[in-house]
Amino acid sequence: MGKSACCDKNGLKKGPWTAEEDQKLMDYIKKHGHGRWRILPKNAGLKRCGKSCRLRWTNYLRSDIKRGKFSFEEEEAIIRLHSVLGNKWSAIASRLPGRTDNEIKNYWNTHIRKRLLRMGIDPVTHNPRVDLLQLYSVLNSSPYISSHQIDISSLLGIGSMLNPNLLNPATSFFSFQSSSQEASPENVQENQLDNSQVHQNQFQSLQPSQIQACIDSSALFLDETQLLQAHLKQLSTSPANFICQNSSQCSWQETGNFPTMGESLVPYHEIGNQTLIKSSFENLSNLGFSSLISSTPSSSTTPLQSSSTTYVNGSTEDERDSYCSNMLMFDIPNSLDVNGLL
DNA sequence: AACAGGGTCAACCGCTGTTGC
Protein backbone atom coordinates (compact mmCIF):
# COMPACT_ATOMS: atom_id res chain seq x y z
CA MET A 1 0.00 0.00 0.00
CA GLY A 2 1.08 3.54 -0.55
CA LYS A 3 3.33 2.48 -3.35
CA SER A 4 2.48 4.48 -6.43
CA ALA A 5 1.43 2.60 -9.52
CA CYS A 6 4.08 2.42 -12.20
CA CYS A 7 1.84 4.16 -14.72
CA ASP A 8 1.30 7.13 -12.45
CA LYS A 9 4.85 8.17 -13.12
CA ASN A 10 5.65 10.52 -15.97
CA GLY A 11 2.02 10.86 -17.00
CA LEU A 12 1.98 7.54 -18.77
CA LYS A 13 -1.20 6.50 -20.49
CA LYS A 14 -3.68 4.12 -18.88
CA GLY A 15 -6.86 2.49 -20.03
CA PRO A 16 -7.84 0.67 -23.20
CA TRP A 17 -5.26 0.20 -25.88
CA THR A 18 -5.73 1.71 -29.31
CA ALA A 19 -5.09 -0.15 -32.55
CA GLU A 20 -2.12 2.12 -33.16
CA GLU A 21 -0.56 1.24 -29.82
CA ASP A 22 -1.15 -2.44 -30.47
CA GLN A 23 0.59 -2.15 -33.81
CA LYS A 24 3.59 -0.38 -32.30
CA LEU A 25 3.93 -3.02 -29.63
CA MET A 26 3.60 -5.89 -32.08
CA ASP A 27 6.08 -4.35 -34.49
CA TYR A 28 8.62 -3.85 -31.75
CA ILE A 29 8.27 -7.35 -30.36
CA LYS A 30 8.45 -8.83 -33.84
CA LYS A 31 11.78 -7.10 -34.33
CA HIS A 32 13.34 -7.35 -30.91
CA GLY A 33 11.38 -10.00 -29.07
CA HIS A 34 9.67 -9.53 -25.74
CA GLY A 35 11.24 -9.08 -22.33
CA ARG A 36 12.96 -6.13 -20.72
CA TRP A 37 9.52 -4.63 -20.32
CA ARG A 38 10.80 -1.62 -18.42
CA ILE A 39 12.63 -0.18 -21.38
CA LEU A 40 10.39 -1.64 -24.07
CA PRO A 41 7.75 1.13 -24.17
CA LYS A 42 10.34 3.85 -24.51
CA ASN A 43 12.08 2.03 -27.34
CA ALA A 44 8.79 1.20 -29.01
CA GLY A 45 7.54 4.77 -28.80
CA LEU A 46 4.71 3.95 -26.43
CA LYS A 47 3.53 6.17 -23.60
CA ARG A 48 2.78 3.14 -21.46
CA CYS A 49 4.51 1.51 -18.55
CA GLY A 50 6.29 -1.77 -19.12
CA LYS A 51 3.81 -3.59 -17.01
CA SER A 52 0.93 -2.44 -19.14
CA CYS A 53 2.80 -3.51 -22.29
CA ARG A 54 3.56 -6.92 -20.88
CA LEU A 55 -0.05 -7.44 -19.90
CA ARG A 56 -1.32 -6.34 -23.29
CA TRP A 57 1.07 -8.70 -25.00
CA THR A 58 0.51 -11.73 -22.81
CA ASN A 59 -3.24 -11.36 -22.55
CA TYR A 60 -4.17 -10.14 -26.00
CA LEU A 61 -1.58 -9.71 -28.71
CA ARG A 62 0.34 -12.98 -28.54
CA SER A 63 -0.18 -14.97 -31.70
CA ASP A 64 -0.97 -18.19 -29.85
CA ILE A 65 -3.92 -16.73 -27.98
CA LYS A 66 -7.09 -18.66 -28.61
CA ARG A 67 -10.07 -16.38 -28.46
CA GLY A 68 -13.76 -17.09 -28.30
CA LYS A 69 -15.99 -19.24 -26.17
CA PHE A 70 -14.60 -21.93 -23.94
CA SER A 71 -15.37 -25.43 -25.09
CA PHE A 72 -16.85 -28.07 -22.82
CA GLU A 73 -13.48 -29.78 -22.68
CA GLU A 74 -11.80 -26.58 -21.62
CA GLU A 75 -14.47 -25.85 -19.05
CA GLU A 76 -14.19 -29.32 -17.63
CA ALA A 77 -10.41 -28.99 -17.48
CA ILE A 78 -10.67 -25.67 -15.67
CA ILE A 79 -12.99 -27.08 -13.04
CA ARG A 80 -10.90 -30.17 -12.58
CA LEU A 81 -7.66 -28.23 -12.35
CA HIS A 82 -9.22 -25.69 -10.01
CA SER A 83 -10.23 -28.45 -7.65
CA VAL A 84 -6.58 -29.45 -7.46
CA LEU A 85 -4.77 -26.15 -7.82
CA GLY A 86 -7.24 -23.64 -6.41
CA ASN A 87 -6.93 -20.07 -7.68
CA LYS A 88 -3.58 -20.71 -9.32
CA TRP A 89 -4.75 -19.23 -12.58
CA SER A 90 -1.38 -19.21 -14.23
CA ALA A 91 -0.87 -22.87 -13.39
CA ILE A 92 -4.29 -23.66 -14.80
CA ALA A 93 -3.60 -21.56 -17.89
CA SER A 94 -0.36 -23.40 -18.53
CA ARG A 95 -2.43 -26.55 -19.03
CA LEU A 96 -4.87 -24.93 -21.40
CA PRO A 97 -3.05 -24.01 -24.60
CA GLY A 98 -4.04 -20.64 -25.97
CA ARG A 99 -5.82 -19.45 -22.86
CA THR A 100 -4.43 -16.82 -20.51
CA ASP A 101 -4.63 -16.78 -16.76
CA ASN A 102 -6.65 -13.59 -16.94
CA GLU A 103 -9.14 -15.10 -19.34
CA ILE A 104 -9.56 -18.21 -17.23
CA LYS A 105 -9.90 -16.18 -14.06
CA ASN A 106 -12.58 -14.03 -15.66
CA TYR A 107 -14.41 -17.04 -17.00
CA TRP A 108 -14.32 -18.71 -13.62
CA ASN A 109 -15.62 -15.66 -11.80
CA THR A 110 -18.33 -14.77 -14.28
CA HIS A 111 -19.56 -18.19 -15.36
CA ILE A 112 -18.36 -21.23 -13.53
CA ARG A 113 -18.35 -19.87 -10.01
CA LYS A 114 -21.90 -18.58 -10.25
CA ARG A 115 -23.07 -21.80 -11.80
CA LEU A 116 -21.56 -23.83 -8.99
CA LEU A 117 -23.25 -21.64 -6.42
CA ARG A 118 -26.57 -22.04 -8.21
CA MET A 119 -26.04 -25.76 -8.09
CA GLY A 120 -25.41 -25.75 -4.37
CA ILE A 121 -21.74 -26.50 -4.79
CA ASP A 122 -19.12 -24.59 -2.92
CA PRO A 123 -16.77 -23.24 -5.63
CA VAL A 124 -13.87 -23.30 -3.20
CA THR A 125 -14.17 -26.84 -1.88
CA HIS A 126 -16.06 -28.34 -4.86
CA ASN A 127 -18.32 -30.10 -2.38
CA PRO A 128 -22.04 -29.61 -1.83
CA ARG A 129 -22.65 -26.58 0.29
CA VAL A 130 -22.93 -27.53 3.94
CA ASP A 131 -25.49 -24.83 4.66
CA LEU A 132 -28.17 -26.55 2.60
CA LEU A 133 -27.70 -29.87 4.34
CA GLN A 134 -27.62 -28.14 7.67
CA LEU A 135 -30.83 -26.32 6.87
CA TYR A 136 -32.47 -29.63 6.11
CA SER A 137 -31.15 -31.18 9.26
CA VAL A 138 -32.18 -28.27 11.45
CA LEU A 139 -35.65 -28.08 9.98
CA ASN A 140 -36.12 -31.80 10.12
CA SER A 141 -35.21 -32.00 13.78
CA SER A 142 -37.84 -29.47 14.75
CA PRO A 143 -40.69 -30.76 16.93
CA TYR A 144 -42.94 -28.24 15.21
CA ILE A 145 -42.15 -29.65 11.79
CA SER A 146 -42.70 -33.24 12.85
CA SER A 147 -45.88 -32.49 14.77
CA HIS A 148 -47.35 -30.81 11.69
CA GLN A 149 -46.10 -33.57 9.39
CA ILE A 150 -44.37 -31.13 7.09
CA ASP A 151 -42.23 -32.80 4.46
CA ILE A 152 -39.02 -30.80 4.60
CA SER A 153 -37.34 -32.69 1.78
CA SER A 154 -40.18 -31.78 -0.57
CA LEU A 155 -40.14 -28.26 0.69
CA LEU A 156 -36.48 -27.95 -0.09
CA GLY A 157 -36.82 -29.71 -3.38
CA ILE A 158 -34.85 -32.77 -2.38
CA GLY A 159 -37.80 -34.99 -1.76
CA SER A 160 -38.66 -37.82 -4.04
CA MET A 161 -35.40 -39.55 -4.60
CA LEU A 162 -33.73 -39.31 -1.28
CA ASN A 163 -34.29 -41.12 1.92
CA PRO A 164 -34.20 -38.55 4.72
CA ASN A 165 -32.19 -40.97 6.82
CA LEU A 166 -29.23 -40.05 4.71
CA LEU A 167 -29.40 -36.36 5.25
CA ASN A 168 -28.93 -36.21 8.97
CA PRO A 169 -25.75 -38.22 9.02
CA ALA A 170 -24.59 -36.40 5.93
CA THR A 171 -25.17 -33.08 7.57
CA SER A 172 -23.42 -34.18 10.69
CA PHE A 173 -20.54 -35.41 8.64
CA PHE A 174 -20.12 -32.13 6.79
CA SER A 175 -20.36 -30.19 10.01
CA PHE A 176 -17.83 -32.45 11.56
CA GLN A 177 -15.49 -32.22 8.61
CA SER A 178 -15.48 -28.46 8.84
CA SER A 179 -14.54 -28.54 12.49
CA SER A 180 -12.00 -31.33 12.46
CA GLN A 181 -9.40 -32.63 10.08
CA GLU A 182 -9.54 -36.18 11.36
CA ALA A 183 -12.85 -37.98 11.38
CA SER A 184 -12.95 -41.49 12.75
CA PRO A 185 -16.20 -43.45 12.72
CA GLU A 186 -16.29 -43.34 16.48
CA ASN A 187 -16.02 -39.63 16.97
CA VAL A 188 -18.16 -39.01 13.93
CA GLN A 189 -20.98 -40.93 15.54
CA GLU A 190 -20.41 -39.07 18.73
CA ASN A 191 -20.48 -35.83 16.84
CA GLN A 192 -23.65 -36.84 15.10
CA LEU A 193 -25.33 -37.24 18.45
CA ASP A 194 -23.99 -33.92 19.61
CA ASN A 195 -25.19 -32.17 16.51
CA SER A 196 -28.67 -33.59 16.62
CA GLN A 197 -28.95 -32.53 20.22
CA VAL A 198 -27.78 -29.05 19.33
CA HIS A 199 -30.25 -28.83 16.47
CA GLN A 200 -33.02 -30.12 18.67
CA ASN A 201 -32.23 -27.52 21.29
CA GLN A 202 -32.02 -24.80 18.69
CA PHE A 203 -35.46 -25.52 17.44
CA GLN A 204 -37.12 -26.09 20.71
CA SER A 205 -36.38 -22.46 21.46
CA LEU A 206 -37.95 -21.23 18.22
CA GLN A 207 -41.50 -20.08 17.86
CA PRO A 208 -43.69 -21.53 15.08
CA SER A 209 -43.64 -18.17 13.30
CA GLN A 210 -39.86 -18.18 13.29
CA ILE A 211 -39.80 -21.66 11.88
CA GLN A 212 -42.25 -20.62 9.18
CA ALA A 213 -39.97 -17.71 8.30
CA CYS A 214 -37.11 -20.13 8.00
CA ILE A 215 -39.20 -22.35 5.75
CA ASP A 216 -40.18 -19.40 3.60
CA SER A 217 -36.58 -18.35 3.20
CA SER A 218 -35.61 -21.88 2.31
CA ALA A 219 -37.52 -21.47 -0.94
CA LEU A 220 -34.62 -19.32 -2.06
CA PHE A 221 -32.48 -22.42 -2.15
CA LEU A 222 -34.72 -24.35 -4.50
CA ASP A 223 -32.51 -23.97 -7.52
CA GLU A 224 -29.54 -25.10 -5.56
CA THR A 225 -31.21 -27.99 -3.88
CA GLN A 226 -32.68 -29.30 -7.08
CA LEU A 227 -29.19 -29.61 -8.38
CA LEU A 228 -27.98 -30.90 -5.09
CA GLN A 229 -30.31 -33.81 -5.69
CA ALA A 230 -28.08 -34.95 -8.44
CA HIS A 231 -25.11 -35.03 -6.15
CA LEU A 232 -26.85 -36.88 -3.40
CA LYS A 233 -28.27 -39.28 -5.93
CA GLN A 234 -24.70 -40.21 -6.69
CA LEU A 235 -24.69 -41.86 -3.30
CA SER A 236 -26.67 -44.63 -4.84
CA THR A 237 -24.25 -45.27 -7.67
CA SER A 238 -20.95 -46.98 -8.24
CA PRO A 239 -18.36 -47.64 -7.13
CA ALA A 240 -20.08 -48.36 -3.84
CA ASN A 241 -23.83 -48.67 -3.94
CA PHE A 242 -25.95 -48.88 -0.86
CA ILE A 243 -29.11 -50.62 -1.88
CA CYS A 244 -32.19 -51.32 0.18
CA GLN A 245 -34.64 -53.97 -0.92
CA ASN A 246 -36.85 -52.88 1.92
CA SER A 247 -36.55 -50.91 5.11
CA SER A 248 -34.69 -53.63 6.95
CA GLN A 249 -32.55 -55.23 4.26
CA CYS A 250 -29.85 -52.93 3.08
CA SER A 251 -26.34 -53.61 1.95
CA TRP A 252 -23.39 -51.92 0.40
CA GLN A 253 -22.40 -53.27 -2.96
CA GLU A 254 -18.88 -52.25 -3.69
CA THR A 255 -18.10 -52.44 -7.34
CA GLY A 256 -14.43 -51.64 -7.29
CA ASN A 257 -11.88 -49.08 -6.36
CA PHE A 258 -12.67 -45.46 -6.42
CA PRO A 259 -11.51 -43.88 -9.58
CA THR A 260 -8.51 -41.65 -9.52
CA MET A 261 -7.83 -38.53 -11.49
CA GLY A 262 -7.95 -39.19 -15.18
CA GLU A 263 -9.87 -42.43 -15.03
CA SER A 264 -13.27 -42.84 -16.58
CA LEU A 265 -16.41 -42.54 -14.56
CA VAL A 266 -18.33 -45.64 -13.75
CA PRO A 267 -21.56 -45.36 -15.74
CA TYR A 268 -24.26 -43.40 -13.99
CA HIS A 269 -27.44 -45.32 -13.42
CA GLU A 270 -30.72 -45.37 -11.58
CA ILE A 271 -31.77 -48.04 -9.12
CA GLY A 272 -35.37 -48.18 -10.17
CA ASN A 273 -37.97 -47.79 -7.45
CA GLN A 274 -35.86 -49.23 -4.70
CA THR A 275 -35.28 -47.21 -1.62
CA LEU A 276 -32.05 -45.60 -2.58
CA ILE A 277 -30.16 -45.10 0.59
CA LYS A 278 -30.68 -46.01 4.15
CA SER A 279 -27.46 -46.01 6.00
CA SER A 280 -25.80 -45.88 9.30
CA PHE A 281 -23.16 -43.25 9.53
CA GLU A 282 -20.52 -45.88 9.93
CA ASN A 283 -21.19 -47.02 6.40
CA LEU A 284 -20.70 -43.56 5.05
CA SER A 285 -17.59 -42.98 7.01
CA ASN A 286 -15.99 -46.32 6.21
CA LEU A 287 -16.44 -45.82 2.52
CA GLY A 288 -15.34 -42.23 2.45
CA PHE A 289 -18.36 -40.03 2.23
CA SER A 290 -16.72 -37.33 0.23
CA SER A 291 -15.84 -39.86 -2.42
CA LEU A 292 -19.38 -41.17 -2.51
CA ILE A 293 -20.85 -37.86 -3.33
CA SER A 294 -18.22 -37.31 -5.88
CA SER A 295 -16.39 -39.29 -8.46
CA THR A 296 -13.86 -38.58 -11.12
CA PRO A 297 -15.25 -37.10 -14.30
CA SER A 298 -14.16 -37.74 -17.81
CA SER A 299 -14.99 -35.55 -20.73
CA SER A 300 -15.24 -38.34 -23.19
CA THR A 301 -16.98 -41.16 -21.42
CA THR A 302 -19.11 -39.67 -18.68
CA PRO A 303 -22.77 -40.28 -19.26
CA LEU A 304 -24.27 -36.98 -18.32
CA GLN A 305 -27.68 -37.99 -17.10
CA SER A 306 -29.54 -41.21 -16.58
CA SER A 307 -31.18 -40.62 -19.94
CA SER A 308 -27.73 -40.65 -21.52
CA THR A 309 -28.26 -37.29 -23.12
CA THR A 310 -25.28 -36.18 -25.15
CA TYR A 311 -24.19 -32.59 -24.87
CA VAL A 312 -22.14 -30.76 -27.40
CA ASN A 313 -20.51 -27.38 -27.67
CA GLY A 314 -22.93 -24.53 -28.01
CA SER A 315 -25.53 -26.07 -25.73
CA THR A 316 -27.66 -23.95 -23.46
CA GLU A 317 -26.69 -22.72 -20.04
CA ASP A 318 -29.23 -25.05 -18.47
CA GLU A 319 -27.73 -27.99 -20.23
CA ARG A 320 -24.35 -26.97 -18.97
CA ASP A 321 -25.75 -26.74 -15.46
CA SER A 322 -27.03 -30.23 -15.78
CA TYR A 323 -23.81 -31.41 -17.26
CA CYS A 324 -21.79 -29.83 -14.53
CA SER A 325 -23.87 -31.31 -11.79
CA ASN A 326 -22.27 -34.59 -12.74
CA MET A 327 -19.04 -33.30 -14.08
CA LEU A 328 -18.12 -31.60 -10.86
CA MET A 329 -18.46 -34.64 -8.75
CA PHE A 330 -14.95 -35.75 -8.24
CA ASP A 331 -12.70 -35.93 -5.31
CA ILE A 332 -8.98 -35.65 -5.01
CA PRO A 333 -7.56 -38.79 -3.48
CA ASN A 334 -5.23 -38.22 -0.58
CA SER A 335 -2.57 -40.13 -2.41
CA LEU A 336 -2.57 -37.72 -5.32
CA ASP A 337 0.68 -35.86 -5.49
CA VAL A 338 -0.48 -32.33 -6.15
CA ASN A 339 3.06 -31.07 -6.28
CA GLY A 340 3.69 -33.46 -9.08
CA LEU A 341 1.04 -31.73 -11.12
CA LEU A 342 2.64 -28.37 -10.64
C1' DA B 1 -36.87 6.37 -25.90
C1' DA B 2 -34.80 6.57 -21.56
C1' DC B 3 -33.20 4.62 -17.68
C1' DA B 4 -31.55 1.08 -14.28
C1' DG B 5 -29.39 -3.03 -13.17
C1' DG B 6 -26.57 -6.78 -14.07
C1' DG B 7 -23.00 -9.27 -16.72
C1' DT B 8 -18.65 -9.34 -19.03
C1' DC B 9 -13.87 -8.73 -19.61
C1' DA B 10 -9.71 -5.84 -20.51
C1' DA B 11 -6.82 -3.48 -17.74
C1' DC B 12 -5.04 -1.95 -13.43
C1' DC B 13 -3.24 -2.45 -8.64
C1' DG B 14 -0.64 -4.18 -4.96
C1' DC B 15 2.00 -7.68 -3.60
C1' DT B 16 5.54 -11.43 -3.83
C1' DG B 17 9.30 -14.01 -5.84
C1' DT B 18 13.47 -13.95 -8.57
C1' DT B 19 17.62 -12.16 -10.34
C1' DG B 20 21.71 -9.46 -10.69
C1' DC B 21 24.81 -6.32 -8.71
Next chain:
DNA sequence: GGCAACAGCGGTTGACCCTGT
Protein backbone atom coordinates in the same frame (compact mmCIF):
# COMPACT_ATOMS: atom_id res chain seq x y z
C1' DG C 1 23.33 -10.19 3.14
C1' DG C 2 21.08 -6.01 1.29
C1' DC C 3 19.14 -3.60 -2.24
C1' DA C 4 16.86 -2.39 -6.55
C1' DA C 5 14.90 -3.75 -10.77
C1' DC C 6 12.15 -6.76 -12.94
C1' DA C 7 8.62 -10.33 -13.84
C1' DG C 8 4.63 -12.48 -12.64
C1' DC C 9 0.54 -13.47 -9.90
C1' DG C 10 -4.22 -13.01 -8.07
C1' DG C 11 -7.72 -9.72 -6.74
C1' DT C 12 -10.27 -5.77 -8.10
C1' DT C 13 -12.07 -2.08 -10.93
C1' DG C 14 -14.56 0.30 -14.32
C1' DA C 15 -16.08 0.91 -19.08
C1' DC C 16 -18.96 -1.13 -22.09
C1' DC C 17 -22.82 -3.89 -23.51
C1' DC C 18 -27.19 -6.16 -23.05
C1' DT C 19 -31.69 -6.80 -21.20
C1' DG C 20 -35.76 -5.63 -18.79
C1' DT C 21 -38.95 -2.09 -17.29
